Amino acid sequence: IHSAIHMAREDMNCVIHTHTAAGIAVSAQDHGLLPISQHALKFYGKLAYHDYEGVALCLDERERLVNDLGTHRAMILRNHGLLAGGQNVAQAFYEIHFLERACQAQIQALAGGSKLRYPSEQVCKLTASQFTDDDEGMRMIQMAWEAALRLIEDQREDYCS
Numbered sequence: 001i002h003s004a005i006h007m008a009r010e011d012m013n014c015v016i017h018t019h020t021a022a023g024i025a026v027s028a029q030d031h032g033l034l035p036i037s038q039h040a041l042k043f044y045g046k047l048a049y050h051d052y053e054g055v056a057l058c059l060d061e062r063e064r065l066v067n068d069l070g071t072h073r074a075m076i077l078r079n080h081g082l083l084a085g086g087q088n089v090a091q092a093f094y095e096i097h098f099l100e101r102a103c104q105a106q107i108q109a110l111a112g113g114s115k116l117r118y119p120s121e122q123v124c125k126l127t128a129s130q131f132t133d134d135d136e137g138m139r140m141i142q143m144a145w146e147a148a149l150r151l152i153e154d155q156r157e158d159y160c161s
């Protein structure tokens with residue numbers, strides 16, 4: 001999975017792939033990620049899907065993975081988990097963190113059993129456009145990464161030893 005993306009996308013130097021409970025659960029939902037949270041709206045119109053083909057050991061799946069990813073940076077691997085990447089570790093972490101939180105929120109919202117409320121399409125598009133990777137956006141992403149590292153350092157001094 002990782003080699004496929006690295007071979008095809010020069011803008012994705014870091015690729016993160018997870019098997020979290022919420023990510024797997026959303027990957028199994030036919031409707032995919034719903035635009036019901038700010039975290040999910042970051043991916044409005046910017047999220048790819050790849051159908052499950054079995055444990056990813058067949059090299060010919062790489063071409064289909066890359067085709068399905070297209071120009072996006074994040075993808076739901078159906079019946080499997082999540083994938084996201086970026087120019088660097090900070091951006092890849094930012095992407096997978098938002099996607100994971102969006103999945104967690106969706107599973108909990110659906111478990112709540114109430115009718116869901118959806119923002120208008122205009123608001124969905126606006127919100128997606130507010131997450132940018134221009135200089136200002138990348139500065140914010142770097143700040144978020146440094147904050148994440150501080151959180152880890154506070155909890156586990158030995159995390160990098």
Ligand SMILES: [Zn+2]
Nearest residue numbers: 017019080081
């Ligand atoms: Zn996997």
